[in-house]
Amino acid sequence: xxxLLSAQNISRSFGGLKALNNCNLEVEKxxxxxxxxxxxxxxxxxxxxxxxxxxxxxxTVTFDGTEITGEEPDKVFARGIGRTFQLTRIFGRxxxxxxxxxxxxxxxxxxxxxxxxxxxxVDVDNxxxxxxxxxxxRLATLQAGSLxxxxxxxxxxxxxxxxxxxxxxxxxxxxxxxxTLINQIADKIRxxxxxxxxxxxxxxxxxxxMNLCHSxxxxxxxxxxxxxxxxEVRTNPLVLDxxxxxxxxxxxxxxxx
Amino acid sequence: MLQKKNLWWLLxxxxxxxxxxxxxxxxxxxxxxxxxxxxxxxxxxxxxSGYSGYIALGxxxxxxxxxxxxxxxxxxxxxxxxxxxxxLVPLGGLVAMVVALPFGWIALRxxxxxxxxxxxxVFFIFQLGASNFSFTGGTSGLALPFIQWGSSYxxxxxxxxxxxxxxxxxxVSAAVRRSRFGxxxxxxxxxxxxxxxxxxxxxxxxIVGFTLSAFTIGMxxxxxxxxxxxxxxxxxxxxxxxxxxxxxxxxxxxxxLTGPLLGALILESSQQYLTVSFSNGSLYLILFGSLFLIVxxxxxxxxxxxxxxxxxKKAELDRVAMKTNDVAxxxxxx
Numbered sequence: 001x002x003x004l005l006s007a008q009n010i011s012r013s014f015g016g017l018k019a020l021n022n023c024n025l026e027v028e029k030x031x032x033x034x035x036x037x038x039x040x041x042x043x044x045x046x047x048x049x050x051x052x053x054x055x056x057x058x059x060t061v062t063f064d065g066t067e068i069t070g071e072e073p074d075k076v077f078a079r080g081i082g083r084t085f086q087l088t089r090i091f092g093r094x095x096x097x098x099x100x101x102x103x104x105x106x107x108x109x110x111x112x113x114x115x116x117x118x119x120x121x122v123d124v125d126n127x128x129x130x131x132x133x134x135x136x137x138r139l140a141t142l143q144a145g146s147l148x149x150x151x152x153x154x155x156x157x158x159x160x161x162x163x164x165x166x167x168x169x170x171x172x173x174x175x176x177x178x179x180t181l182i183n184q185i186a187d188k189i190r191x192x193x194x195x196x197x198x199x200x201x202x203x204x205x206x207x208x209x210m211n212l213c214h215s216x217x218x219x220x221x222x223x224x225x226x227x228x229x230x231x232e233v234r235t236n237p238l239v240l241d242x243x244x245x246x247x248x249x250x251x252x253x254x255x256x257x
Numbered sequence: 258m259l260q261k262k263n264l265w266w267l268l269x270x271x272x273x274x275x276x277x278x279x280x281x282x283x284x285x286x287x288x289x290x291x292x293x294x295x296x297x298x299x300x301x302x303x304x305x306s307g308y309s310g311y312i313a314l315g316x317x318x319x320x321x322x323x324x325x326x327x328x329x330x331x332x333x334x335x336x337x338x339x340x341x342x343x344x345l346v347p348l349g350g351l352v353a354m355v356v357a358l359p360f361g362w363i364a365l366r367x368x369x370x371x372x373x374x375x376x377x378x379v380f381f382i383f384q385l386g387a388s389n390f391s392f393t394g395g396t397s398g399l400a401l402p403f404i405q406w407g408s409s410y411x412x413x414x415x416x417x418x419x420x421x422x423x424x425x426x427x428x429v430s431a432a433v434r435r436s437r438f439g440x441x442x443x444x445x446x447x448x449x450x451x452x453x454x455x456x457x458x459x460x461x462x463x464i465v466g467f468t469l470s471a472f473t474i475g476m477x478x479x480x481x482x483x484x485x486x487x488x489x490x491x492x493x494x495x496x497x498x499x500x501x502x503x504x505x506x507x508x509x510x511x512x513x514l515t516g517p518l519l520g521a522l523i524l525e526s527s528q529q530y531l532t533v534s535f536s537n538g539s540l541y542l543i544l545f546g547s548l549f550l551i552v553x554x555x556x557x558x559x560x561x562x563x564x565x566x567x568x569x570k571k572a573e574l575d576r577v578a579m580k581t582n583d584v585a586x587x588x589x590x591x
Contacts, residue, residue, distance in 0.1 A: 092447055102444040113436065117436065
């Protein structure tokens with residue numbers, strides 16, 4: 001298997017806090033990789049480093065054989081790395097369809113973008129197809145700000161997909177949504193994965209991670225602790241230790257899966 | 258539906274065209290002229306600040322630059338006073354654009370609130386410069402070639418050129434709204450970091466929008482200078498101008514096409530009318546104050562949005578849905 005996206009020896013401090021300390025992560029092409037760890041272990045910071053939102057103090061991020069450390073988020077996205085946020089971030093005062101069109105990629109200068117209609121038939125058809133895929137096509141003309149939290153999660157997934165990225169980073173896709181929707185999202189991820197998309201998922205819902213992911217990396221205090229198959233990771237004593245420092249419920253979740 | 262909308266626009270233009278012919282009093286034509294100039298400026302301002310949410314309070318930099326361009330070029334080129342000077346109007350816009358590039362490049366490196374402060378600071382630098390440099394004539398300003406058109410006729414050419422300018426700027430603003438570029442500006446308004454993460458080149462989009470809006474404000478400034486015949490730094494680099502154009506857009510409806518037009522129409526025409534008919538230069542402040550209270554209390558999104566919401570049932574449904582789902586509207590975590 002080839003590694004599509006990797007982070008090597010990433011360190012990043014915020015003031016005196018070492019959010020990431022020599023952290024390593026590899027995402028294999030075509031896999032669904034899970035990233036778990038107690039709250040504050042640096043998962044989201046690692047996401048931010050890999051997508052260009054935060055510059056690492058040291059270390060490198062490599063995508064498809066090219067080093068992309070420190071590139072701006074727009075460039076990273078154009079390369080084929082899409083991401084969602086832990087708390088959904090959508091364009092609330094635009095329609096659902098317009099949200100989708102923002103993510104549509106055209107490699108062009110500003111002059112061309114000023115003369116190009118925002119809603120060409122090709123772009124709209126493509127956007128509607130993805131809205132159909134996640135199941136919110138009927139909401140296309142609504143203001144995105146009027147969507148429910150779960151619908152926003154779906155919209156976020158859809159507009160990342162519209163640009164056809166190779167790898168998709170999902171920050172807590174199952175957080176704050178009901179069970180039916182969680183299963184629905186898991187199904188979508190499996191379908192896309194079968195079509196060749198690679199996923200990296202941060203999630204606290206252990207059942208979701210254990211059922212969905214091919215491999216799991218556990219983080220603790222800014223470093224990667226263990227990587228392996230979900231079943232192996234679940235019983236690893238180091239992982240249990242890491243979670244014991246955290247929340248009791250989470251320990252139970254890891255143990256019971 | 259679309260046909261009907263276009264008819265309204267045509268009717269508006271027709272009314273404007275007929276105005277100086279029906280109301281022959283030059284006093285009202287001059288009020289009409291100033292109103293059109295502010296309609297042009299408020300629409301220009303909205304084209305960047307309204308769409309992107311970056312509230313600029315230094316637009317007078319471009320207005321003044323346009324005005325000084327008109328004055329300096331017409332004086333130094335020894336232009337014959339008359340209609341030929343209208344050709345300098347686009348030049349005023351171009352020079353304002355050149356000024357806007359470094360201004361925007363610096364000011365747009367920071368986010369919203371800091372951006373407002375920087376635009377104000379840059380504005381005062383320009384005002385100070387205009388009052389102190391010798392080539393700008395210092396505080397005594399500059400006298401342009403004197404145009405000897407009769408007093409009953411004087412304002413009519415200016416009125417129509419201003420009308421053409423307003424139509425042009427409104428068309429540009431509408432084109433921006435329909436373009437991919439405009440969509441990106443709106444995305445920046447709603448969540449800049451998210452837009453960046455979806456491949457929007459936010460810095461260049463902002464600078465282009467800022468420069469474009471400077472171009473059209475500069476043209477309005479040049480036209481104003483030509484009409485006045487004499488410019489002073491405190492009138493073309495006027496902090497009240499900065500605030501006025503922003504308030505006009507807010508009153509009408511920020512980010513809408515008709516909002517700034519309507520806002521400027523209401524505010525500027527009533528200000529001019531009150532000043533002229535009561536020969537009291539500050540009476541309009543009372544009107545402004547009470548108008549804004551009413552708008553902020555009852556229609557915080559501006560008159561146009563308020564009316565549109567009232568008229569449209571779809572918006573009504575959206576609002577109900579919005580109320581029930583008010584949670585988590587502003588995400589944002591890193």
